[in-house]
Amino acid sequence: MGGEPSVTYTTGAVGHACARASTTKERPLLAVRARAYRLAAVALAAAALPAAALPAAALPGAARTALGTDASGRGRPVVAAPAATGASDDPVDYAVAVDESASLGAGELDREKDAVAAIAVSDPSPRSRMVVFGFADARTATQSPVDEVCPMRQLDTVGREQIAECAGQLRERTAQGGSGTDFISAVRQGVTRLKEAPDSGRPRVLFLLTDGYLDVKDSYRYRGLDDRTRDEQANEDLARALREAADAKVQIRPLGFGRAVDRKRLDEMAAGGYRDGCRDLPQTRPQAEVVDAENLGRALETAFAAARCLYRDPGSRTRPPGDLTVRVSPLATEGTIVVSKGDPLVTATYYDPEGHRITDSGDGAGDGESSFEFTGRGKSVESLRVTRPLAGDWRVHLDAPAGHRDRTASISVLWQGAVRSDIRLEKPSPSAGERTRVEVEVLTRAGVKLDERDLRGITVTGQLTGKGFTQKVPIALADDGRGQDEHGLDGVFSGTVTVPRDATGDLLFSSTVQSVGLRPDTRSYPTGIAPPNAKFGAVLDIPAATVHPGGKVTGTLKVSNRDTAAHTVRLAVADAAGTGLSVDPAEVPVEPGAARTLDVTVRVADADALGAPVDDDGTALGGKVTAADGTRVLDDAPLSITVTAVPSLPRRIWDAWWQLIVPGAFVLVAVVAALLTRRRVKRLRIAPGGLLLELLGADGTSVCSRKAKTGRGNWYEFDLVDAATDSPRIERRNRGAYAVRRDLAGGVVLRAGGQGERTLRLGEQLALTGTLSLRIADGRGRRPVPGRRGGPSAGGRSWTPGRVTAKAGASSATDHTGSYAASAPEPEHPDI
Known part of the structure; x- marks a missing residue:
């Protein structure tokens, strides 16, 4: 009822009266006062919110570490791994032999084609090469047991697309066209094509896909022979072909599918070719695999990953429309997400773990450091290659038009990564015949805690060498929570070793961390035998800290010299190459009879000199500081230094004065709230x-x-x-x-x-x-x-x-x- 109310006048004995006055109810004053007090309370809570909302690292004295902090206050640091280089870019030559025999079941040839396309889009090097051919047998002199559908091509962007297209020309043979299974011709064709390129040291791999066994009974090559003679001759020819493959350094990785597979024959072919894998690990050596036809693509990806020293993580399956998910490990420095859609009309949309959509232009990463490359868009198999991927669950949304939603799609990721490690001794300078505890901690890139799934595939080996003994002493290291290992799957591999009694001088403890998908990381700990009743010693203590680039962390060094000769303690940063850390002083002279405590400063390089990117979340740097007397390590202190970006001026003011700002804000807000309340009450009263x-x-x-x-x-x-x-x-x-x-x-x-x-x-x-x-x-x-x-x-x-x-x-x-x-x-x- 807006505006001035209408007025009606009446006359009579009572005179004139204005008909209607306002009926608006006045808010009771006490209710207004209560509301004002509530507003003041909300304002006070808002003043406290900035302090509560800040992460612990924002408050002075709060240091952030990636793997937590133990009771002593020393964190378990995480070191930024270097960008992927080297092995992931090394090229490989592939030959893929695909069974075209008449024994193939419905849809099996299509699965073989998709599996071939998956290899083409998964290889990380654009300099790798691939040849694809089908095989069966030849019934006449004019037939060929092999059909080369894809000549040797380089797997650059164009080559990957061409491989996916020409693999579609693979065909199922009829009885008249040669429907047997001639492994001999398949192996020789692969070896011939792989040998055509000069031996540049790049690996050579032959993948052989088959649903059956050696079947040459109708082959023109063995015409006129009785069954026994034919089989003996075929076996000899296959053995000769395998020797040729071994001499040419061609790995043979057979993959069988179906119920009629001759597993023994496939094992013989895997063992008969070149046996050295990309790493000295059992998982990387050639071996045969037998699966059902539905899992052919996954099995070939697994074999490809083993040959390439990539780690493969399978993801989910679904039919479109729907979502696929796959986990990318924090160890990965680069990876390829492979989506087998089963139908080229199915579309895929990719999202990183932070929910950002990855566009065809390669944009969309949340951290701004990743780079992307799509391959096979519009094909039945496509991939997304990511450099420096975000760790976590990646999601791919599938959609498809009506009539193209009956095929089950799957997702997987193949990745390669890098780790760094740190080797520590319980007794930095053990005596001859003494047992000492050895720990090797696996460190990954900045601020990411390792999942148990990432640690299960990692192996750590160690050994001890030194003067006075010639045989290497192995060190058994494990992260299983048994024996000397205190906590299982925490990233710290532990074990013990006894120094030989005939050790006389320098000792070298070394460790190697390796796994499929990881470049090996070898670390060493040089020290020396502690003399009996040592009269000179040192104790280091470096606290965990959070600093900015160019900052420093101060610890202590306690030295005691009960010897009659002077000694010099040499300080150094170990297992932290490329992190921009240094220690001061580098040398500490200690006179006879002296015992003192002095400050030790670990300096952090400027941002440009650090070996890892620095942001607000922080980059944790590991390694250790050693104190040595000559070659003998007296003590060491592990480092747990988290480096964060230099904050803005307001943030620096907050960090320096937050203890005064917070109560001051409370007082200010309370005064303002009281004044506002008083003013409002006065306005209501008048x-x-x-x-x-x-x-x-x-x-x-x-x-x-x-x-x-x-x-x-x-x-x-x-x-x-x-x-x-x-x-x-x-x-x-x-x-x-x-x-x-x-x-x-x-x-x-x-x-x-x-x-x-x-x-x-x-x-x-x-x-x-x-x-x-x-x-x-x-x-x-x-x-x-x-x-x-x-x-x-x-x-x-x-x-x-x-x-x-x-x-x-x-x-x-x-x-x-x-x-x-x-x-x-x-x-x-x-x-x-």
Whole structure:
């Protein structure tokens, strides 16, 4: 109901009356006060929010480490691994032999084609090469047992697409076209093609896909021979072909599928070719695999990963529309996500673990450091190659038009990564014949905790060499929570070794961390035999800390020299190459009989010299500081230094003064809230809302009444309209000649244009003109009773603009309440 309410006038014995006043209810003052207090409480909570929302690392003394902190306060640091280089870019030559015999079941040839395409899009090197051919047998002299559908091609961007296309030309042989299974021709064709390139040292791999066994009974080559002679000759020919493969350094990786597979024959072919894998690990050596046809693609990817020293993680399966997920390990420095859709009309949309969509242009990574390359878009098998991928679950959304949603799609990731490690001794300088504990901690790139799945495939080997003994001493290291290993699968491999009794001088402890998909990392710990009753010793202590590039961490070195000769302690940072760490001082001379404690400073290089990117989350640097006397290590201290980016000026101010800023903010907000509350309460106490303005005639009869509303500037402004007629009235007008509001003392203030303000009591009758008077009362909860008299005889003051006249016998405001029908009385505004 906006605007000025309509007014109806009636005449009669009661005179004229304004029909309707405002019915707007005034908010109870106590409720307003309670709301103001609640607002103040919210404001105080908001002041505390910045401190609560900040990570622990933002508060002084809070150091962030990736693998947690032990009871001593020393964290287990994580070192940023270097970017992937070397092995992942080394090229490999592949030959893929695909069984085309008539024994193939429905859909099996299509699965073989998809498996070939998966290899083409998965290889990480654009310099690798691949040849693809089908094989069966030849029944006549004019037939060939092999069909070379893809000549040797380099697997650059164009080559990968071409391999996927030409693999589609593989065909199933009929009985007339040669429907047997000639392994001999397949092996020789692969070896011939792989030998055509000069021996540049790159690996040569032949993948042989088959659903059966050696079947040359109808082969033209063995025509005229009886069954026994034919089989003997075929076996000899196959053995000769395998020797040729071994001589040419061609690995043979057979993959059988179906129920008629001759597993023994496939094992013979795997063992007959070149046996050395890409690493000295059992998993990387050629071996045969037999699976059902539905899992052919996954099995070939696994064989490919083993040949390439890549780690393969399978993901989920689904039919479109739907989502596929696959986990990328934090160890991965580069990887290829392979999606086998089964239908080229199925579309795939990729999302990283932070939910960012990866577009065809290669954009979309959340950290800004990853790079992307799509291959096979629009084909039944496609891939996304990612350099420096985000660790976590990647999601691929599949969609497809109607009629193309019946094939099950799958996802997998093949990755290669890098680790760094740190070797530590319980006794840095053991004695001859003494047993010492050895720990090797696996470190990964910045700030990422290793999952148990990442640790299970890692092996750590160690050995001890030194003067006085010639045979290497192996060190058994494990991360299984048994024996010397305190906690299983925590990234720390532990074991013990006994120093040979005939050891006489320098010792070298070494360890190697390796796994499929990881480049080996070898570390060494040079030290020496501790002489009996050593009189010179040192103890290092470097605390865990969080610093910025160019910062420093201060520790202590305690030295004691009970010898008669002077000694020099040499300090050095070990197992931290490329991290930009240095220690000062480098040398500490210790005189005979001296014992002292001095500060040791580990300095962090500037951001440009650090071996890892630095951001707000922090990059944890590992390694250790060693204190040595000549070749003998006296003590070492592991490093747990987290480097964070230099914060902005506001953040630096916060870090330095947060203990004063937080309570100061509380006080400031409390003061502001109190002032705002007081101001609002004052405004409510003087607001004119609810005042009843009653216009009285010369005989004291009510002519018109109006209930005031709060207006501009907390005044109710009005004019006296038609005062000289028989229908005078009060009419609300902005900037009217009159204005009224309440007074803090409980009265009212009336303002007339140009005449200033007058403070009055509620209920007083005031003369406005010669015939009209105004009475102002508290109209909250009251309603006017027309016709009741309240003229000058009731007392009060006569007032005209510019002049106030007090009449004799003036009564209090309560003398006039008889003109109103009052509800239960309500209290005046209480002080707040």
